[in-house]
Amino acid sequence: MMADRRWRWFHRLGSPPHVYSLAGRLAPWLGWIALILLLAGVVWGLVFAPPDYEQGDGFRIIYVHVPSAWLSLFVYTAMAVACAVGLIWRMKVAFAAAIAMAPLGAMFTFLSLATGSIWGQPMWGTWWAWDPRLTSQLILLFLYLGFIALNRAFPEQQTGDRASALLGVVGVVNVPIIHFSVDWWHSLHQPATIAQFGPPAIDTAMLIPLLITAVGFKLYFLWLLCLQLRSELLYRERRASWVKAEAGKIST
Amino acid sequence: MRSVIAASLARECLLAVRQLSDLATPLLFFILVGLLFVLGLEPSPEILAEVGPGVIWVAALLASLLGAERLFRADLESGALELQALGSEPLTLSIIGKLLAHWLVTGLPLILLSPLLALMLGLPQAALPPLLAALILGTPVLTVLCALGAALTVSLRSSGTLLALVVLPLTVPVLIFGSRVAMEAGQGGAAEGGMLWLGALCALAASLGPPAVAVAVRISLE
Numbered sequence: 001m002m003a004d005r006r007w008r009w010f011h012r013l014g015s016p017p018h019v020y021s022l023a024g025r026l027a028p029w030l031g032w033i034a035l036i037l038l039l040a041g042v043v044w045g046l047v048f049a050p051p052d053y054e055q056g057d058g059f060r061i062i063y064v065h066v067p068s069a070w071l072s073l074f075v076y077t078a079m080a081v082a083c084a085v086g087l088i089w090r091m092k093v094a095f096a097a098a099i100a101m102a103p104l105g106a107m108f109t110f111l112s113l114a115t116g117s118i119w120g121q122p123m124w125g126t127w128w129a130w131d132p133r134l135t136s137q138l139i140l141l142f143l144y145l146g147f148i149a150l151n152r153a154f155p156e157q158q159t160g161d162r163a164s165a166l167l168g169v170v171g172v173v174n175v176p177i178i179h180f181s182v183d184w185w186h187s188l189h190q191p192a193t194i195a196q197f198g199p200p201a202i203d204t205a206m207l208i209p210l211l212i213t214a215v216g217f218k219l220y221f222l223w224l225l226c227l228q229l230r231s232e233l234l235y236r237e238r239r240a241s242w243v244k245a246e247a248g249k250i251s252t
Numbered sequence: 253m254r255s256v257i258a259a260s261l262a263r264e265c266l267l268a269v270r271q272l273s274d275l276a277t278p279l280l281f282f283i284l285v286g287l288l289f290v291l292g293l294e295p296s297p298e299i300l301a302e303v304g305p306g307v308i309w310v311a312a313l314l315a316s317l318l319g320a321e322r323l324f325r326a327d328l329e330s331g332a333l334e335l336q337a338l339g340s341e342p343l344t345l346s347i348i349g350k351l352l353a354h355w356l357v358t359g360l361p362l363i364l365l366s367p368l369l370a371l372m373l374g375l376p377q378a379a380l381p382p383l384l385a386a387l388i389l390g391t392p393v394l395t396v397l398c399a400l401g402a403a404l405t406v407s408l409r410s411s412g413t414l415l416a417l418v419v420l421p422l423t424v425p426v427l428i429f430g431s432r433v434a435m436e437a438g439q440g441g442a443a444e445g446g447m448l449w450l451g452a453l454c455a456l457a458a459s460l461g462p463p464a465v466a467v468a469v470r471i472s473l474e
Contacts, residue, residue, distance in 0.1 A: 142421040162471045
């Protein structure tokens, strides 16, 4: 009986109407907190943080570049976990969550590529360097696009869900390879400065706004995920009675 | 257990031998891609020797992708795949036989042909043994990855470009390690690091690959 109650929150995550309303209740909180944190972090980072010794004000793009690069890997991992949950417990909501995350992850990957390219122009003198991390981000973008393409290729949603879920689980093997590619090649890109052992090489006055924007970006992602998941669930369950009830609520 | 693998291996090899033209196409494609690269580049010996290993690996990659598309198609259409999935023996075993056979009839000829392409590209003599060793370790990984993609997309009517989009990003580590091994050996450096990585990827693909392909086949059969 205890065990039943302890797992009830998990079992309820398998129910589309429950998750739909849960995401609806969480979304405004996530959105507002993300907005506040992003505003605070961006203003702090762009105005109050000291300019870099070598790069001047050019380094300030870090407050968009690094959080989106972190998120691009985080979202892929989260997506693969959702895929695995879907494959193991045959949970419809997990598949919906995975495909809801995929375009968001692709978006953050693209954002990190674009900001990396813009940052590279003044610093390296070129828009695109075949730097290991830029390259692996590009591969990650293709992994996302392949996932989305496979998911949408099947006439039956269920087959597409399961096929792309397996691809996601296989693809997550590539995520550590992408991460360790930083160590395999040395090149123009500066070595990772945050996730080092020992004290970070970035100055605290620059680090604090970076961490604030990183948390802000994460909450922003969760907010977008709530919205995306809600619309995905509505579409998938469009023939279910609870969706018709929801639609009835709106029209009256 | 061994008999299932052996039976599947024998069946696939026999089918391959009876369709020799299917066997030859990826090999011709392999040489053709090499030729096209040379035509698109400056055919000076220095440039060719430098890009050679990469060209050989890209050609091998594309050739195995081309060969993989038909891997499960005929068995799905004839219903043989469904019988294997429903049978009392684990599907993974017959998949192991199938993958082994596929590597024997596509991967191995590629490896045997690659010295020819290496000769045409003017690769240094010292680079040839590491290149072959890297291909021996790397092509099984390519076979497994292509088979996985083929199994996932087999029920779709036109799967070619989707197969490429799904499989190619996953093959990047093999390409990188494989061509670096040959490149460094050609410049007189040590190739051990890349070779060890290739060995690790090969072990990973050989152990986790067949069950994953079996899962993919079951998904496609639903």
